[in-house]
Amino acid sequence: MNIAATIASTTGLPVRGVTTALELMSDGATIPFISRYRKEATGSLDDMQLFEIQQLNIRLTELQKRKETIVTTIEESGRMTDDLRRRIDEASTMSQLEDIYLPYRPRRRTRATTARERGLEPLARILMGRGLDTTPAEAARRFVKGEVTDITQALEGARDIIAEWVSESEAARRQVRNLFERTATISATLIKGKEDDLQYRDYHSYSGDLRRCPSHRYLAMRRAEEDGVLRISIDVDRDSAIDRLNRIFLNRIQPQAADIVADAIIDSYKRLLKPSIENERASDAKERADKEAIDIFSDNLRQLLMAAPLGHKRVMGIDPGFRTGCKVVCLDAQGNLNHHTVIYPTAPRNDTDGAARIVKQLVDRYKIEAISIGNGTASRETERFFKGIRWGETVPAIHVVNEAGASVYSASEAARREFPDEDVTVRGAVSIARRLIDPMAELVKIDPKSIGVGQYQHDVDQSALKASLDHTVESCVNSVGINLNTASAELLSYISGIGPKLAEAIVDYRSANGPFKSRADLMNVPRLGKKAYTLAAGFLRLPESDNPLDNTAVHPESYHIVELMAKDRGCSVAELIKSPELREKTDLRRYVTENTGLPTLTDIMGELSKPGRDPRGEARGIEFDDTISDISDLKAGMILPGVVNNITAFGAFVDLGIHHSGLVHLSMLSDRYISHPSQAVRLGQHVRVKVMDVDLNRNRISLSMKGI
Numbered sequence: 001m002n003i004a005a006t007i008a009s010t011t012g013l014p015v016r017g018v019t020t021a022l023e024l025m026s027d028g029a030t031i032p033f034i035s036r037y038r039k040e041a042t043g044s045l046d047d048m049q050l051f052e053i054q055q056l057n058i059r060l061t062e063l064q065k066r067k068e069t070i071v072t073t074i075e076e077s078g079r080m081t082d083d084l085r086r087r088i089d090e091a092s093t094m095s096q097l098e099d100i101y102l103p104y105r106p107r108r109r110t111r112a113t114t115a116r117e118r119g120l121e122p123l124a125r126i127l128m129g130r131g132l133d134t135t136p137a138e139a140a141r142r143f144v145k146g147e148v149t150d151i152t153q154a155l156e157g158a159r160d161i162i163a164e165w166v167s168e169s170e171a172a173r174r175q176v177r178n179l180f181e182r183t184a185t186i187s188a189t190l191i192k193g194k195e196d197d198l199q200y201r202d203y204h205s206y207s208g209d210l211r212r213c214p215s216h217r218y219l220a221m222r223r224a225e226e227d228g229v230l231r232i233s234i235d236v237d238r239d240s241a242i243d244r245l246n247r248i249f250l251n252r253i254q255p256q257a258a259d260i261v262a263d264a265i266i267d268s269y270k271r272l273l274k275p276s277i278e279n280e281r282a283s284d285a286k287e288r289a290d291k292e293a294i295d296i297f298s299d300n301l302r303q304l305l306m307a308a309p310l311g312h313k314r315v316m317g318i319d320p321g322f323r324t325g326c327k328v329v330c331l332d333a334q335g336n337l338n339h340h341t342v343i344y345p346t347a348p349r350n351d352t353d354g355a356a357r358i359v360k361q362l363v364d365r366y367k368i369e370a371i372s373i374g375n376g377t378a379s380r381e382t383e384r385f386f387k388g389i390r391w392g393e394t395v396p397a398i399h400v401v402n403e404a405g406a407s408v409y410s411a412s413e414a415a416r417r418e419f420p421d422e423d424v425t426v427r428g429a430v431s432i433a434r435r436l437i438d439p440m441a442e443l444v445k446i447d448p449k450s451i452g453v454g455q456y457q458h459d460v461d462q463s464a465l466k467a468s469l470d471h472t473v474e475s476c477v478n479s480v481g482i483n484l485n486t487a488s489a490e491l492l493s494y495i496s497g498i499g500p501k502l503a504e505a506i507v508d509y510r511s512a513n514g515p516f517k518s519r520a521d522l523m524n525v526p527r528l529g530k531k532a533y534t535l536a537a538g539f540l541r542l543p544e545s546d547n548p549l550d551n552t553a554v555h556p557e558s559y560h561i562v563e564l565m566a567k568d569r570g571c572s573v574a575e576l577i578k579s580p581e582l583r584e585k586t587d588l589r590r591y592v593t594e595n596t597g598l599p600t601l602t603d604i605m606g607e608l609s610k611p612g613r614d615p616r617g618e619a620r621g622i623e624f625d626d627t628i629s630d631i632s633d634l635k636a637g638m639i640l641p642g643v644v645n646n647i648t649a650f651g652a653f654v655d656l657g658i659h660h661s662g663l664v665h666l667s668m669l670s671d672r673y674i675s676h677p678s679q680a681v682r683l684g685q686h687v688r689v690k691v692m693d694v695d696l697n698r699n700r701i702s703l704s705m706k707g708i
Helices: 003-011 015-026 031-037 047-077 082-090 094-104 111-117 121-128 136-141 151-168 170-183 215-226 238-252 255-305 352-365 379-387 406-410 413-418 424-437 439-443 462-480 499-513 519-524 530-539 556-569 573-578 580-584 598-608
Strands: 185-190 205-209 230-235 315-319 326-331 337-343 370-374 397-401 639-647 651-655 662-665 686-695 700-704
Touching: 003 015, 003 047, 015 031, 015 047, 031 047, 031 462, 031 530, 047 082, 047 094, 047 462, 082 094, 094 170, 111 121, 111 151, 121 136, 121 151, 121 255, 136 151, 136 255, 151 170, 151 255, 170 238, 170 255, 185 215, 215 230, 215 255, 230 255, 238 255, 255 439, 255 462, 255 639, 315 352, 315 424, 326 352, 326 424, 337 352, 337 424, 352 379, 370 379, 370 424, 379 397, 397 424, 406 413, 406 424, 413 424, 424 439, 439 462, 499 519, 519 530, 530 556, 556 573, 556 598, 573 580, 662 686
Parallel strands: 315 370, 370 397, 662 700
Antiparallel strands: 185 205, 185 230, 315 326, 326 337, 639 651, 639 686, 651 662, 686 700
16 A cells, blocks of 8 residues: 555645655654745645644554454465455455455354354355255255254254355445445434433434534433433434345345345344444444544634733732632742732632732732733632722733633642642642733643543543644644743643653753753753754744844754845844845845755745744733623623633533633524634634523523624
8 A cells, every 4th residue: 555645645635745744754753843844845734734644644554554464364364365465455444444354354153153063054055056956945954964953943054154144245234334324313212210311301312314413412422321321323224224235145046045045134234234334333423523523622722722922921820719718829920939828808708908908019019910810710709809909000900811720730740840839729820820921831731631622522532632632732832932941841842853851851951051042052951862953943932042043933954044145135144134124135036945945935034024923912801791790690681791712513602701601502603604613703702792591500501692
């Protein structure tokens, strides 16, 4: 199998680009490095195309290995033929390959096995052939011997063997599979005794076309089945399936054997074929649902990671609470912890005067520029308290941030290593504050599954989920670039070519030797060789470096090109960066070489025009409706401000500033037709919504964005 050609055919990408990408990956190059710095080699494939190539390569490599195993097994049994080898080599899917292998694989003990041991396989062959010149009963008479005590037993054994042959037939499996692919329905039946279930009541009696079953619905029903609430089945019209099988087999036999073979076909379908193909279709549907759910999760995670940072400001972080009070931390502009305490402005103490006095003192002492409040329990009450403080000349900006996963971070090894002497409440408040300073830098410390921006993330294929989320985080981190002198080990570990061990080595070297003066200093880090440096250097930023290119995405391997451009313009590199006029006079075609083409030169010139600029924009807060603090305050018809905090296949969830988010169903997101919520909203988007319905018993809020 030519894997590169197969991938190119599947994706529609150029064979040459796919081949080169696979060669670079095989040599250890990362997707961010290839997409950014090897555009000429791949034809400017982007990171999503490269990820698709990588995943298809893994799948096709597994298929190839399976083919090799099957060939070896059949060869050892002495049954390999040239035609069989050709069919195995041409198989393009795992199911097609396993269909070919099915008659040759080592058998488990079946009813057909027992019949064969009793010498009934020749009778089965007679019944399935054209040489039957008598009745089946007469043909079976000579097989009545040993353990076979009568004609009926002989014919039953032959039927068992025929049924197994039917189930192992490639043509039969293909016909039944095609029928399932085109017409299968999925049905859910409530298990007796579970009538009081509320969680899955939308599916208590569900039936629909499997092809059109949305991923969230399929995953929900499968979870309900695992929870013992529903029984799920996938089925097609039985008569249509039997008719297809009859057309394959009954025209090959003598008329007098038709009834026996027809009975064997029915038995084969009911006992062997249908369960096998049903399981296969269930697996395919699960894989399809998993992919859709994983794609949504990855897209949400990308939007969350790329949320605009406040930047290096002095921030006060607040983890709200009632009985235990609000945890307060004060951070400097680099995110270092300066101070922590607890205030009690909310019920039951309601010490608003004492809390305000402490807050104002801390704001003055640590020159706080912004306040970051977690959006969990007591968030609205805490936000209302801070907005009600009578500030002096210094009025810090107040932001409410998503605190999902902060508790996970606070109990993690990373948090214990960073704050060994602080408890989990302080660590959680620090995480809330840092999410305002730089969301991405803080969120990379948390398992993405704990961030809460997916659907059924614990039900999907965990290895596929991890691969996609890791790629998403890696893509985001490298597209933004990070400050080499301030980045945590967790953030550094996602940089192209580095990984966890080298990230720790970089942080240790930085702690022992002080800040890096240039990108080239990275080569002094133990165990960081030339290859890792090449892969990583372009994604690391050094604002304090004497070389201004060290704070850009221009790769060190291209520094000489920029230096030549500056020389030709009669200026320094710094002057070239500062002067649009000098850059406009630069003819990029003069600098094209065998290894550097216009795509790279265009990227270089684009980077010189915005060195060190963060592509994520600037953070801005939202003003929630002050009259709403609980779900019980909501009334149908209200129009409220909110923030999109999760996107699923069926709609978008909106934070209204209370404990429960509301759902804007897909049909209520836009006045125009859309097929997916991402066509109308993005994570973190500020929106206005209309309350349509409030279900207090289930804590569900139905919202609409139509006509607003």
